[in-house]
Amino acid sequence: MNSELIEEITILPGRNRQGNPENFDKITIKPGNTISIVGPTGSGKSAFINDIEIFAENDTVTGRTVLVNGRCPPEEYVRDPAKKPVALITQNTKCLTDMEVSEFLEMHIRSRQIETPGVLKKTIDLANEFTGEKILPDIKMTSLSGGQTRSLMIADAIVISNAPILILDEIENAGIFKDKVIEMLKEYKKALLFVTHDPLVALMSDRRIVMKNGAVEAVLQPNGTEREALEKVVELDSILCRMREEIRAGQLIRIPALT
Ligand SMILES: Nc1ncnc2c1ncn2[C@@H]1O[C@H](COP(=O)(O)OP(=O)(O)OP(=O)(O)O)[C@@H](O)[C@H]1O
């Protein structure tokens, strides 16, 4: 089974914190799906995506099982970083290497034996779509900001690792354009899971998994019923983005500028 051929992954229910069975039949994720995971602190959001990242086989605290194309995935998915189809990016994702961005990417391109020309530029260009602070090829990896690092890791996962599934755990206010990430991942036909409290991201997702007490409490599929709310959030978000830019630029905010 090659990582490019993932048609769907299936999550089978486990148990909540008290050991009671979870109340869903199965959750299926396909390329191009965008799913947000919501719920209060400690409700099991990170545990849920951890199950997906390591392809749980009833061997984690939650007792969930994750299948690929309806079957248990091959060992190498878990063991071999080059075959791993899931890229997890968190608030703490850092890259501690003294290399320049271009050296780092070239190394990764070589190790994946990619010979298509222009991959390095494509990766940096994509990363620069996700962040307002331009990443230059000759910058040291260690001097990238948090937002630049996360943007580069997302672009690297899409273009070089070619991972079909991306998971972003709480990268709110992380200096990246989340709506742009969602848009590009849909375009690249990747599955995207987002642990988030951000209304824009939550409403832009196709489905919302609600966590409570260590278990999946509900899977919401708005099917267009939230369209008006989404329009409102998009409008509010653009006001907030503009305000943020103005504050950053040291300006005073005037109300007429908001409308
Ligand atoms: N079904 C479960 N059974 C037993 N323990 C669980 C279960 N789900 C989660 N836990 C444990 O509960 C703790 C909190 O879960 P987790 O870290 O996933 O919450 P979270 O929703 O990500 O919280 P935060 O918003 O603070 O990041 C963890 O130690 C986790 O291992």
Ligand SMILES: [Mg+2]
């Ligand atoms: Mg968490």
